[in-house]
Amino acid sequence: MKRRKTFTALILWGLLAGGLGLPLPARALVILQYHHISEETPAATSVSPARFEAHLEAIAASGYQVLDLASVTGPLRNGEALPDKSVLITFDDNYPSVFEFAFPLLRQRGWPFVVFVNTEPVDLGWRGYMSWDQLRQMTAAGAAIANHSARHPHMVRRLEGENTASWHQRMSLEILDAELRIKQEIGHSHRVLAYPYGESSAALEALLGELDFIGMGQQSGAAGSEQMLALPRFAFAGAYGAPEDFALKLQALPLPLRAMSIESENGERLPDGILPLAVKRPLVTLQLDDETLAENLQCYVSDQGRAEKERTANASLRFQASGPLRVGRSRYNCTARSTEPGRFHWFSVPFVRRDADGNWLAEY
Secondary structure, eight states, X not given: OHHHHHHHHHHHHHHHHHHHTOOOOOOOEEEEEESEESSSSOGGGEEOHXXXXXXXXXXXXXXXXXXXXXXXXXXXXXXXXOOSSEEEEEEESOOHHIIIIIHHHHHHHTOOEEEEEOHHHHHTTOTTSOOHHHXXXXXXXXXXXXXXXXXXXXTTOOOTTOOHHHHHHHHHHXXXXXXXXXXXXXXXXXXXXXXXXXXXOHHHHHHHHHTTOEEEOSOOSOBOGGGTTSBOOEEOOTXXXXXXXXXXXXXXXXXXXXXXXXXXXXXXXXXXXXXXXXXXXXXXXXEESOHHHHHHOEEEETTTEEOEEEEOSTTEEEEEOSSOOOXXXXXXXXXXXXXXXXXXXXXXXEEEEOOTTSOOOOOO
C-alpha cells in the first residue's frame, strides 16, 4: 500500500509541478543492459569483451557514478528523485561469459552491478548458465542477484484456454518461486524483476505492483521515478554500442511527459503495447508542457524510420508508423534535443504484434 501511495504522489507532483511551471527534479539514471560478453555467442545478444571494457572506460571518463541496486530501489520506493549522471549496470539471463569476462573488469574497478537470473536452469545445473557458487562469488564482490522469473517464459502470453485467474496464479509463481530461490541461495531479496524478453503489459505491471516489485524492461530511455513498474534500459548487442552510440545513450535524459496514451487506428484506447490482431499501426499520443521540446520531438519506428507526426489539442503530439509494424517486438523511439549540450531526452514505447492468424513470433 505504501508503494502505491508513493507512486500516486509522484504522478500528482509531476502534474502539479508541470502545470505550475515549477522545475522537476533531475531524474537521469541510465540503466545499461547486457546479455553475453563474448565473441563466441550470437551477435544479436552479445557484446565483445573489448567493447564492454571500452564502455567501462567511457563511464569512468565521463565522471558518472555507478550505483548499486539498493541505491536505485531505495529512492524509487521512497518517492525520491533519482540522481543525475548515474548508471546502473545490468546483465540478463545469467550467462557464464559475465563471470568470465565482465566480472573481473568490474571487480577491478570496484563497481557494483546486477545479474537477473532465471532460477530453474541454475537449480538444474544446465550448461550455459552460471552456478549458485559463481553467483555467490560475485555477490561477495558487490553484485546484486535479482529476479528474471523461474523459467523465462513470455509472461504476457496466455496458455491455450487459460483464464485471467489461472494466468495470474502462474505468473505469481514464476516471480515468487524465483525470488524465494534467490533468497535461499544468495541471502538477499531486492524484489526487482527484469521482464523476460522485455515484454510487459498493463496486467503484468499491475501484478508486479500487487507483489511490491519494481520492474525493468528493455525499451530504451533514461529512467524516471514514475516508471518504476517498467524502467527503461539501453540494451547493447550487435551493432549497438559503438563509441558514439554508447556516449549518446549514456547522457540520455528522461522525457518530461504530462501524459501518454496508445490507440488503435480507429481511435480505440489500448491498455498497453500488446496489440490486438486488427491493430497494425498504433497511434501514440504524448503530451508535454515544454513547447520547445514538443517542437523538436521526433519518434522513429523499428525498421521504418521517422513516424508521422501531428499536433493535436492540449499541446499534444500524435505519432503513427507509416506502415504495419513487424510481427514480434518493435518500438517507437522518441527523442528531443536537450538544452544541455550533447544530451537528448529519450522515451520509448514498446509493442508486440502477432501474425494475421494470431500466432506469436517463435523465439527460443
